[in-house]
Amino acid sequence: xxxxxxxxxxxxxxxxxxxxxxxxxxxxxxxxxxxxxxxxxxxxxxxxxxxxxxxxxxxxxxxxxxxxxxxxxxxxxxxxxxxxxxxxxxxxxxxxxxxxxxxxxxxxxxxxxxxxxxxxxxxxxxxxxxxxxxxxxxxxxxxxxxxxxxxxxxxxxxxxxxxxxxxxxxxxxxxxxxxxxxxxxxxxxxxxxxxxxxxxxxxxxxxxxxxxxxxxxxxxxxxxxxxxxxxxxxxxxxxxxxxxxxxxxxxxxxxxxxxxxxxxxxxxxxxxxxxxxxxxxxxxxxxxxxxxxxxxxxxxxxxxxxxxxxxxxxxxxxxxxxxxxxxxxxxxxxxxxxxxxxxxxxxxxxxxxxxxxxxxxxxxxxxxxxxxxxxxxxxxxxxxxxxxxxxxxxxxxxxxxxxxxxxxxxxxxxxxxxxxxxxxxxxxxxxxxx
Amino acid sequence: xxxxxxxxxxxxxxxxxxxxxxxxxxxxxxxxxxxxxxxxxxxxxxxxxxxxxxxxxxxxxxxxxxxxxxxxxxxxxxxxxxxxxxxxxxxxxxxxxxxxxxxxxxxxxxxxxxxxxxxxxxxxxxxxxxxxxxxxxxxxxxxxxxxxxxxxxxxxxxxxxxxxxxxxxxxxxxxxxxxxxxxxxxxxxxxxxxxxxxxxxxxxxxxxxxxxxxxxxxxxxxxxxxxxxxxxxxxxxxxxxxxxxxxxxxxxxxxxxxxxxxxxxxxxxxxxxxxxxxxxxxxxxxxxxxxxxxxxxxxxxxxxxxxxxx
Numbered sequence: 001x002x003x004x005x006x007x008x009x010x011x012x013x014x015x016x017x018x019x020x021x022x023x024x025x026x027x028x029x030x031x032x033x034x035x036x037x038x039x040x041x042x043x044x045x046x047x048x049x050x051x052x053x054x055x056x057x058x059x060x061x062x063x064x065x066x067x068x069x070x071x072x073x074x075x076x077x078x079x080x081x082x083x084x085x086x087x088x089x090x091x092x093x094x095x096x097x098x099x100x101x102x103x104x105x106x107x108x109x110x111x112x113x114x115x116x117x118x119x120x121x122x123x124x125x126x127x128x129x130x131x132x133x134x135x136x137x138x139x140x141x142x143x144x145x146x147x148x149x150x151x152x153x154x155x156x157x158x159x160x161x162x163x164x165x166x167x168x169x170x171x172x173x174x175x176x177x178x179x180x181x182x183x184x185x186x187x188x189x190x191x192x193x194x195x196x197x198x199x200x201x202x203x204x205x206x207x208x209x210x211x212x213x214x215x216x217x218x219x220x221x222x223x224x225x226x227x228x229x230x231x232x233x234x235x236x237x238x239x240x241x242x243x244x245x246x247x248x249x250x251x252x253x254x255x256x257x258x259x260x261x262x263x264x265x266x267x268x269x270x271x272x273x274x275x276x277x278x279x280x281x282x283x284x285x286x287x288x289x290x291x292x293x294x295x296x297x298x299x300x301x302x303x304x305x306x307x308x309x310x311x312x313x314x315x316x317x318x319x320x321x322x323x324x325x326x327x328x329x330x331x332x333x334x335x336x337x338x339x340x341x342x343x344x345x346x347x348x349x350x351x352x353x354x355x356x357x358x359x360x361x362x363x364x365x366x367x368x369x370x371x372x373x374x375x376x377x378x379x380x381x382x383x384x385x386x387x388x389x390x391x392x393x394x395x396x397x398x399x400x401x402x403x404x405x406x407x408x409x410x411x412x413x414x415x416x417x418x419x420x421x422x423x424x425x426x427x428x429x430x431x432x433x434x
Numbered sequence: 435x436x437x438x439x440x441x442x443x444x445x446x447x448x449x450x451x452x453x454x455x456x457x458x459x460x461x462x463x464x465x466x467x468x469x470x471x472x473x474x475x476x477x478x479x480x481x482x483x484x485x486x487x488x489x490x491x492x493x494x495x496x497x498x499x500x501x502x503x504x505x506x507x508x509x510x511x512x513x514x515x516x517x518x519x520x521x522x523x524x525x526x527x528x529x530x531x532x533x534x535x536x537x538x539x540x541x542x543x544x545x546x547x548x549x550x551x552x553x554x555x556x557x558x559x560x561x562x563x564x565x566x567x568x569x570x571x572x573x574x575x576x577x578x579x580x581x582x583x584x585x586x587x588x589x590x591x592x593x594x595x596x597x598x599x600x601x602x603x604x605x606x607x608x609x610x611x612x613x614x615x616x617x618x619x620x621x622x623x624x625x626x627x628x629x630x631x632x633x634x635x636x637x638x639x640x641x642x643x644x645x646x647x648x649x650x651x652x653x654x655x656x657x658x659x660x661x662x663x664x665x666x667x668x669x670x671x672x673x674x675x676x677x678x679x680x681x682x683x684x685x686x687x688x689x690x691x692x693x694x695x696x697x698x699x700x701x702x703x704x705x706x707x708x709x710x711x712x713x714x715x716x717x718x719x720x721x722x723x724x725x726x727x728x729x730x731x732x733x734x735x736x737x738x739x740x741x742x743x744x
Contacts, residue, residue, distance in 0.1 A: 078678060078679075080679060080680070081680075084680075084700055087485060087700055087704065088700055091485045091486050113486050113487075257572070258677070258678070258679070258684075260678045260679075261570075261677055261679075262566050262567060262570040262677075262678070263570050263571055263572040263573050266572070266573035267572070267573070270573065272572075394702075396702065397702030397703070404681075404684040404685075407684035408684040408685050411591070412591055412592035412683060413592050414592055414684070414685040414687065415685065423685070426505065427506075430505075430506065431702060432703070432705075
């Protein structure tokens with residue numbers, strides 16, 4: 001029910017273009033040379049996040065330490081909603097929160113409009129984050145538009161109870177050995193599982209699995225100079241698409257669910273699938289959706305080595321009326337000690353160098369996942385990441401084309417693999433990129 | 435003819451000009467929130483215009499020719515009309531029947547009359563969330579019931595027609611009661627003597643309904659059909675909320691024209707020029723359909739009253 005209410009609120013904000021969710025009028029965008037604000041002034045800061053950032057308790061803590069600050073939390077259910085909301089209000093020049101969380105997949109789009117964000121560069125914070133995490137938000141002239149929150153090192157989450165029913169090993173070490181290898185290994189083990197299980201699929205969704213595969217490609221959709229690779233000529237993506245389409249549909253490994261949909265959420269309660277790709281931030285999502293289900297566990301393994309899916313930043317839009325206060329809060333929220341608390345709350349894995357070595361992180365376990373040492377596992381998974389895919393200004397739009405294509409055959413069943421790919425190529429032409 | 439005094443002239447001016455002054459707020463408001471955006475949209479539609487980047491070059495009708503060459507435009511057109519027909523037609527017919535029932539001698543009249551308006555006060559987004567649970571493909575209520583009865587579940591999010599039916603159901607849930615009340619108000623205004631005369635002439639109930647009630651409702655039917663047309667062709671909330679992604683399905687099975695506008699302007703392309711072009715096309719389509727509807731309704735209503743004499 002709580003989720004439903006949250007959905008309503010989030011969607012109401014996104015759905016109505018001129019919604020009443022905006023905070024009223026904002027003055028002309030303030031430049032970063034705004035005078036320093038009085039630190040004790042009464043101020044209300046709005047923070048917009050999506051999915052599960054694990055900030056609820058941190059907000060309380062900050063407000064207790066800073067009695068003059070009131071934090072208003074706006075939580076969107078999905079990152080797509082948050083993105084629509086962001087674009088709309090960025091264009092309108094008003095209505096954004098003082099702190100807007102952004103997802104790494106749409107970051108590159110926004111980097112083109114870095115003048116719409118407050119410069120957060122701060123010599124004191126040098127070396128706080130992993131290098132690649134900061135590079136992604138730094139413009140050519142040295143402006144920093146966001147503070148890193150989390151990264152998404154991926155492991156495999158699995159249902160030990162369903163594994164047992166299929167005669168599979170249940171211990172997380174053994175499962176890791178079983179799945180060690182490339183994607184073909186993962187799919188082959190899946191075939192074996194589906195043959196021995198009573199109608200339980202191997203993974204939840206083709207498009208979600210595709211995400212994991214794409215995040216191991218150097219240049220998934222664009223050349224390193226930012227020009228798009230025409231989809232019809234993109235052999236690398238085509239072969240990944242063919243692999244996942246075969247695995248999902250022909251081999252019946254997929255439960256045919258679109259992530260975040262009503263059916264997907266309910267499937268956690270009805271034993272529809274046994275494994276899923278599991279970036280750190282997904283742990284909190286699984287725990288919420290699979291409430292009362294026993295048997296979830298996490299294996300220290302990922303097909304094809306390591307992979308990063310997602311991860312976010314906190315930005316302060318230039319339209320914020322309290323950029324100084326917002327910057328201070330964003331810096332506090334993304335400090336190593338706070339990020340560790342967020343990790344403990346929802347599994348969002350830190351992008352802060354100090355936090356990665358912190359015993360509090362490495363020794364942390366997750367009760368829902370059978371007391372798995374999630375901190376250590378995700379730290380190992382982060383160390384296994386070899387590729388940071390290049391994501392240019394059109395990454396989001398192009399990834400969406402293939403995601404749609406996979407949903408057509410995996411979820412909605414309107415097309416077969418070939419015709420669905422043709423539609424994606426057609427849609428690429430409609431984008432008018434050149 | 436005596437020269438008018440200043441005071442007389444002023445009073446004459448007052449009489450002539452005052453009515454315009456009194457109605458002016460509406461027109462001033464309409465100019466600001468209706469006419470100006472319409473013109474500005476036309477201005478945007480002939481430019482290259484990026485959502486965040488802003489105004490670009492003047493490109494004439496390129497945006498229009500671009501969008502009418504895209505398959506998604508026709509898909510959106512098909513979906514919009516399909517959902518519009520599936521919702522508006524049953525809605526108006528049901529509303530008339532419900533209004534007729536409410537116009538009979540019921541106990542607790544006001545209770546029933548307020549009852550039909552209840553769905554209208556619920557926010558469409560909330561309605562969509564509830565219906566999303568009802569029409570979920572694998573875990574939805576409708577398919578669960580169908581499977582209990584031994585039938586196979588329907589692919590509410592796969593098959594375009596099924597999706598349209600589901601969305602039309604949401605629309606009907608919300609608007610039928612509202613339109614019924616409008617019809618009810620009109621029915622209350624029909625003089626009771628006519629009914630009495632019909633009964634004295636020995637007309638059966640259905641005969642009075644078709645030969646007295648419906649013809650007398652003619653102006654109201656025209657009004658409701660026109661407003662349903664305008665609303666129905668601009669449908670956005672319900673189809674957008676029909677799944678979590680809000681794109682109208684992976685194959686755009688239920689993407690309506692307004693969602694297409696949203697996708698062009700705010701989606702991957704962020705192309706305001708194209709979005710504005712589709713907005714104008716939608717405006718022209720609505721005007722056209724509105725006129726056609728008006729003519730059809732007028733002829734139906736007048737032929738119905740013509741038959742009454744036979």
